[in-house]
Amino acid sequence: MAKMNETRPDNSRIVNSEEDVATLRKRIDDIDEQILELIGRRLDAAQAIGRIKQQRGITVVDNRREGEIFQRLSALKQEPLKTGSLYRIFRSIISVGRSVQKQPSQTDVMPIYAVFGDPIGHSLSPVMHNSALAQAGLDGCYLACRVIDIAPAVDGIRGLGIRGASITIPHKINVMKYLDQVDALAADIGAVNTVVNRQGELHGYNTDCTGAVKALADKTGISGKDVALIGAGGAARAIGFGIRQAGGRLTIINRTIQKGEKLASDLDCDCVPLSEIKELPYGIIVNATSVGMAPHDDRVPLDTNLLERETVVMDSVYNPLKTRFLAEAANKGCTTIDGLAMFVNQGADQFELWTGRKAPVDIMRRVVLDELQSP
Ligand code: ATR
Secondary structure (H helix, E strand, C coil): CCCCCCCCCCCCCCCCCHHHHHHHHHHHHHHHHHHHHHHHHHHHHHHHHHHHHHHHCCCCCCHHHHHHHHHHHHHHCCCCCCHHHHHHHHHHHHHHHHHHHCCCCCCCCCCEEEEEECCCCCCCHHHHHHHHHHHCCCCCEEEEEECCCHHHHHHHHHHHCCCEEEECCCCCCHHHHHCCEECHHHHHHCCCCEEEEECCEEEEECHHHHHHHHHHHCCCCCCCCEEEEECCCHHHHHHHHHHHHCCCEEEEEECCHHHHHHHHHHHCCEEEEHHHCCCCCCCEEEECCCCCCCCCCCCCCCCHHHCCCCCEEEECCCCCCCCHHHHHHHHCCCEEECHHHHHHHHHHHHHHHHHCCCCCHHHHHHHHHHHHHCC
């Protein structure tokens, strides 16, 4: 077995030859042996703690201790390991540690959570929710499912006992008719992004809305403020209902006037066509269009020369994290809120609905950021 604690070898001199592949494979085999031995030692220690817990009549799972382990390790982690991957690896190790502390007759039934959408391959929800479950010391597995037909997928939630599901494009509207109950705000918005399974009864919520409002409320008051919402699609609809509920005085700004007026009429507010904007006398401005999203990240949703320095500017785009809109607003002295805050908050609200526990928001943001910033 290779020596422990050796410094990390420099692989940059490795050239592309059969010999090099053999050398690297040998190195991996040696490391695997070390990992195996260390896992054995970790399990011995866990078993010893298990015996003490049994003598004292203490339960096996200690959520706070598990949260502390993850926090400590994520501070120690080195490139190229990502925070989300670290959580995945150590969740398995901790879960095996727990199982050696239990009586052989005890069998874990893993709670399942999922996101339904199409396309779904690039969703950041699995890494965010799996890390959140681990940090909170909760058993559970969150999976990405490519769902083409939402009706049988909802049957699957009932049939498999899936505890909670995130619903994303293109199913947020259609899913509603298959649920047992839809929360009043989600019904007003006309879209559900979260399903909670309560003893076989499926309840629908919209945390896109509550998550966006929370991201704003963390930086500014909303009640009584003049708020401009750019866009009139699904995202604008969810954010608009939330802002109205929080007491903001809304104006919809949209490129296509008919679409803008339709949303304004549903929200009982004014609408101004984008082309007619000459000033921006608003306390808060929210971009709810996709303008500025990579690869077209040189675009802004409106003329930033019109921004006033007291304005709070929020962007629902989170790729790139610092959109040109937010960068120019920050240069003007505006307070800015990035789209990641909204994304993480909608996930945090889902987590709280599913588990009844406070979401570890900091770690959720860190793992998603890590994914977004990796090459
Ligand atoms: P989502 O459901 O994600 O909000 P959507 O329904 O396609 O997506 O809505 C996108 C919003 O962004 C719309 O309000 C759209 O304006 P139009 O109603 O005029 O189509 C707005 N949008 C998209 N591209 C835009 C652009 N280049 N300039 C201005 N607005 C744009």
